[in-house]
Structures are given as C-alpha cells and as structure tokens.
Amino acid sequence: MRLLVTSALRSMLLLSAFALSFTANIAFASGNNPCAANPCAANPCAANPCAANPCAANPCAANPCAANPCAANPCAANPCAANPCAANMNPCAVKAITRPVSYTPMKGNHKALAAMGKKLFHDASLSTNGGSCATCHADHGLFKSTFLQPYPHRVSMAKSRFGLNSIHLDEMVQLCMVVPMESKPLLWNSKELAALVAYVEDVQQSFIAEHAAKK
Numbered sequence: 001m002r003l004l005v006t007s008a009l010r011s012m013l014l015l016s017a018f019a020l021s022f023t024a025n026i027a028f029a030s031g032n033n034p035c036a037a038n039p040c041a042a043n044p045c046a047a048n049p050c051a052a053n054p055c056a057a058n059p060c061a062a063n064p065c066a067a068n069p070c071a072a073n074p075c076a077a078n079p080c081a082a083n084p085c086a087a088n089m090n091p092c093a094v095k096a097i098t099r100p101v102s103y104t105p106m107k108g109n110h111k112a113l114a115a116m117g118k119k120l121f122h123d124a125s126l127s128t129n130g131g132s133c134a135t136c137h138a139d140h141g142l143f144k145s146t147f148l149q150p151y152p153h154r155v156s157m158a159k160s161r162f163g164l165n166s167i168h169l170d171e172m173v174q175l176c177m178v179v180p181m182e183s184k185p186l187l188w189n190s191k192e193l194a195a196l197v198a199y200v201e202d203v204q205q206s207f208i209a210e211h212a213a214k215k
C-alpha cells in the first residue's frame with residue numbers, strides 16, 4: 001500500500017514537472033514570435049496536482065503502526081504556487097506591450113498628432129470598461145515622479161506587472177491600454193498610437209513645468 005501511494009505521488013509530481021519544462025521549451029523553441037504558440041494557452045497549472053491534496057485523507061489513519069507516507073507531504077511545496085502563466089508575467093502579455101523588433105513609429109506633424117491624441121485621451125471607447133485615459137490622468141492625476149524623467153525609464157507598474165526594468169512612452173501607452181483600460185494594444189504603426197504619444201509628450205512637458213514651479 002505504502003509503495004503504491006508513494007509511487008503514484010511521485011509520478012504525479014514528475015508529470016507536473018514535465019508539463020512545466022515542456023511549456024518552457026515551447027517558449028524558447030518557436031523562434032521569432034514567441035507567442036505564435038502561446039505557452040500559456042494551456043495553463044500548466046489549470047489542473048493543479050495539489051488542489052486535491054493526496055495526503056488530506058491520511059492513508060495510514062487506519063493503521064497507527066505503519067510508517068506514514070504523508071509524513072513528508074509531497075504537496076508541501078506546491079509546484080503551482082508560482083504559476084508561470086499568472087496573467088501578470090505571461091510572456092505573451094509582456095510581448096504585446098513591448099516594441100516589435102522592426103518597429104517604425106508613424107511619423108507626422110507633432111501639433112496635429114497631439115490634437116488628435118487629446119481627443120483619444122478623453123475617448124472612453126478605447127477601453128472596454130467605460131474609462132478613458134483622462135478618467136485617471138486628468139490634471140496630471142496618478143502620474144508619479146518617474147514621469148518627470150525622459151523615456152525610457154523605470155515605471156513601478158511596468159516592473160510589478162510585467163517585470164520590465166525600463167519602458168518607452170509608446171510601450172507605457174500600450175500598457176495602460178491593456179491593464180487599466182482592459183483593452184487591446186493599439187497597432188504599433190497606427191496614427192492613434194502616434195497621436196496618444198504626441199499628446200502625452202505635451203502632458204509630460206506641462207507636468208515637468210508644474211513640478212518645477214512648485215519647487
């Protein structure tokens with residue numbers, strides 16, 4: 001009985017370890033586009049092997065003299081505790097807000113783009129939750145001191161949500177499109193993205209001026 005239980009547990013753990021390393025392999029193997037086969041589409045932790053702890057019902061409860069195979073609980077260290085596909089660090093979510101390799105931002109007249117960007121900044125149809133950029137950022141709302149620095153720079157939300165140590169302005173716009181706006185990133189070469197970037201550049205200048213005036 002003991003042998004059976006331990007070997008069953010061992011193969012469960014081996015299986016889950018295999019599932020984890022298998023998904024990691026996909027991430028590295030698919031070349032240019034790591035998201036062609038989204039390694040997180042099939043969440044290796046969807047069926048958490050420790051969800052139903054095999055030691056919850058102690059197989060030795062009936063026989064107090066047997067050596068309890070659950071003394072060292074194989075689920076104490078839950079292999080899914082750090083889910084590699086947790087939404088925040090999903091390698092495909094990071095990819096979606098990171099500049100593509102061959103990226104040429106749409107160029108145009110700054111003033112005209114900024115005027116269009118100002119409209120988009122107040123446009124709630126860009127989000128799926130009824131919010132617009134202005135809902136959070138009107139009158140410099142929610143901007144922290146990092147916004148004073150030239151881009152790229154570190155933004156705490158980019159670090160905590162995506163593990164990025166530094167971020168460009170266009171990537172920050174995409175991050176806010178995906179996270180607080182709960183929407184999709186804009187097309188990288190789109191006029192919309194260029195417009196929002198141009199407008200936010202102006203907002204950044206007025207944020208810097210306001211900060212300098214306060215000193």
Ligand code: HEC
Pocket residue numbers: 121126131132133134135136137142143144145146147148155156157158169172173176177180181196200
């Ligand atoms: C629900 C609130 C919310 C909405 C809506 C939102 N953001 Fe943000 N945004 C934040 C928060 C919170 C931060 C601060 C992140 C930090 O400093 O860690 C931020 C930071 C920023 C930053 C500055 C980061 C820096 O310090 O350099 C920019 C630029 C930005 N957002 C642009 C946008 C744009 C453009 C939109 C609309 C597409 C938008 N945001 C929508 C919450 C929001």
